[in-house]
Amino acid sequence: MSVRWLQGLLFLILVIMSLPAVGQTSWQPPDAKLAIEIDGVKGELLANSRIYLRITALEGETVPSIFRVRYLARQGEQEIRSALEPFGFYNVTVTSEIIETDELWTIRYQVDVGPVTTYDQVNFELTGGAKNDEAFQKVIRSLRPVSGQVFNHQAYERFKATLRNLAAERGYYDAAFLKQSVKVETSTQVANVELVFDSGERYLFGETSFCCAFLNNSLLERFIQYQPGEPFTTRALLDLQVDLAGSDYFNRVEVAPLWQNTTENRVPIDVTLSPNERDRYQVGLGYGTDTGARITLGFDRRWVNDRGHRLSSVIRLSEVQNTGFVSYIIPGNNPARDSYSFNGEITDRSFEEQRSTLYKTSFKDLRHYDRWHRTYQLAYQREDFAFGEEPTETSNFLIPSVEWSLIESSNLPENRNIIDDGYRLSIMLQGGHDGALSDTTFASIKVGAKWIHRLNDQWRILLRSEVGALRADDFEVLGPTLRFFAGGDHSVRGYAYQQLGPENSEGVVVGGKYMTASSVEIDYAFKPNWRVALFTDIGNSMMNWDERLKQTVGFGFRWVSPIGPVRLDLAMALDEPSKPWRLHLTLGPDL
Structure with missing residues (x-):
């Protein structure tokens, strides 16, 4: 018997022996899907196990050949053991089985993690x-x-x-x-x-040099908040880069420690700057229910001279109010946080039988203290105003004022235009004296607060309150810009802009000595970037604190656009005879 004949016989025997196995093998139907189950672990252990399993790439897909499924299932046992080692489990036991049905094949792993290391x-x-x-x-x-x-x-x-x-x-x-x-x-x-x-020894700051700067070194050095010889921190360099970039003077800022040039444990700092466009022009179109259609035209000169002085001007035209504003800004001791400015403003407003033309010049001293902002201002203003058919009156005031504000917030990681949690506090004091270029003696205070809190992934609550009060020897001399009004998109919704307050004999709102406006709102994210809100507002402008407040209720929709939330609100004035509804449309940040 030849060797070739024996080989052929052996092959035939093997084929015959394999026929029963093939007949007993459950081959998947063409549309059978693959599923994976892992029992015995949960949480991060389960998550890491699924990450390590290569066969999860086939989950939900049509089952490939049985040989490939069995191979990957066996490999998965070791893959799960490897996945659990980083958590201290080195004596893991894993077994697997394949459960076959006509529509679904399930690979089930049973895991015993054993004792932890x-x-x-x-x-x-x-x-x-x-x-x-x-x-x-x-x-x-x-x-x-x-x-x-x-x-x-x-x-x-x-x-x-x-x-x-x-x-x-x-x-x-x-x-x-x-x-x-x-x-x-x-x-x-x-x-x-x-x-x-x-750690080795800690390095110290060396000298800081600026390359390619078009501004005076004395200005640039005021951005530096560390001194040569102080212990080195990358945080100080990051702050320097952020402050220089935020100054608007430069379109590129690079701050780098020169470790290769270190001498006597001091590392020099090199700052490379590229200038921004010197002039900036702005054109903007918009609409708000307080202002109607509006257009904004702006011109800024980012630096007037090598000392970093700036010029900013803007014209805002709308159906309700036209404003022209110009400001000459001088950097302070810390140019990133402090500034002085000389300002001029002309505002002409005509709305619901209220007419006012304001001419104002002012000097401001602005300071930033981390989250706090403080503004001192000395302003001289002339205002020509009239209510209804009353004759036009003119008032003149020299007004010193101070304002403090505090803002703290956090944003949703997936959308920086949505406030997750935060609050805003502000207080403003101002006044004038009839012996110092003012037509009468007065003093006023205005306090505002807003709080936003996320209850869970979908729900937020928003609370807002504002209170103002003034005392004046002769209230009638005060122009509309010095009186208190309520109503509008950011006050008591359901009423028109500044249309809540005391009225004259013609029924024209003339403003009051006191004001309050509060709101409670809750909103719900029903899909990404879309929210629905329910709210109630209450407030009024009054001559006496005991006068009745006006309340409204309403609902609205919010679209979180790339430039900020767009709000569309519909509010009902509960205290009016016909309980009218009013539409409000606003665009801007939550705080």
């Missing part, structure tokens, strides 16, 4: 200048692994990365791990760690 011996040492740095001690207290703690790879690596990042941020340029080892004993489920981190 914990730290036994943890030897950590910090050497170098950072040994006495409180910032490092804070990190060590909060993140350093300790004996008995679960050995979690991610937490361990995060501790090391935090040390490296902190060293870079605080000027320990030569920092490095001299030792970093982890030994895991799978038989006893313990991990032994040895870490030695040498």
Whole structure:
């Protein structure tokens, strides 16, 4: 019997033996889908297991060949074991089975994580200048692994990365791990760690030089909030870059430490600047129910001279009010936060039988203190005004004023135009004296607040309140800009702009000594970038505090556009005989 004949016989026998197996194999129908189940783990353990499983790429798809499914299912057992090791599970048992039906094949994994690995011996040492740095001690207290703690790879690596990042941020340029080892004993489920981190010495700021600057060095140096010889921080350099970029003088700002030029542990800082366009022109169209159709024309000269003085001007034209405004701005000691300005304004307003022409010049001193803003102002204004058929009157006032405001907010990560949580507080005091270029003595105060809070992923609550009061020897001399009114898009919705308040004999609203306007609103995100709101507003302008307030209720829609929320509100005036509805359309930030 020849060898070739024996080989052929053997092949035939193998084929015959395989026929029953093939006949018993459950081949998938063409439309069978693949599903994956993992039992025995949940939370981040389950999530990481699914990330490691290669077969999840086929989930929901038509089942490929049985051989490929069985191969990937077996591979998945080891993949799950690898996925759980970073969480301290080194003795994981995984079994798998394939459940076949006509429409669905399910690969089911059963996982037994076993005992978790914990730290036994943890030897950590910090050497170098950072040994006495409180910032490092804070990190060590909060993140350093300790004996008995679960050995979690991610937490361990995060501790090391935090040390490296902190060293870079605080000027320990030569920092490095001299030792970093982890030994895991799978038989006893313990991990032994040895870490030695040498920070080296901390570098100091050297001199800062500006390249290609068209502005005076004395101005540029005022942007710097550190001094040569101070300990280095990248935060200070980031602040410098942000402030220079935000000044509007430059279209490109690069701030870089020159580590290769370090001498005597001092690192020089190089700042490269490219100028912005010197002149900027603006044209804007808009519509608001308070103003009607409007157009804005603006011209700015970003720098007038090498000392960084700026000129800003704008003309706003609308159906209700026309304004021309010009401002000459001088940078302060900290140009990013402080400024002085000389301003001129002409405003002509005619609305619902109220007529006013205001001529105003002012000097402002503006300061920013982190979240706080403070503005001192000294203004002289002349106002020609009339209500209804009354003759035109003229008032003149020299008005010192001060305003404080505080704004703090956080935005949704997925959309920076939506306030997640935040508040705004403001207070303004102003007055005049009849012995100092004013027609009568008066004093007024206005306080405003708004609070926004996200209740959950869909719901927010928005609260707003505003209160104003004034005292005047002769109230009738005060022009409309010095009196209090209520009503409008940002006051009491359901009423027209500034149409709530005391009236004269002709029924024309003339404004009052006191004002209050409050709102409670809740909105709901029914789809991305779209919200629906319910609200109630209450307020009025009065000559006495005991006068009745007006209340409205309404609903609205919000579209979160790329340039900010657009609000469309419909409000009912409950205290009016016919309970009329009024439409309000506004565009702008929540705070």
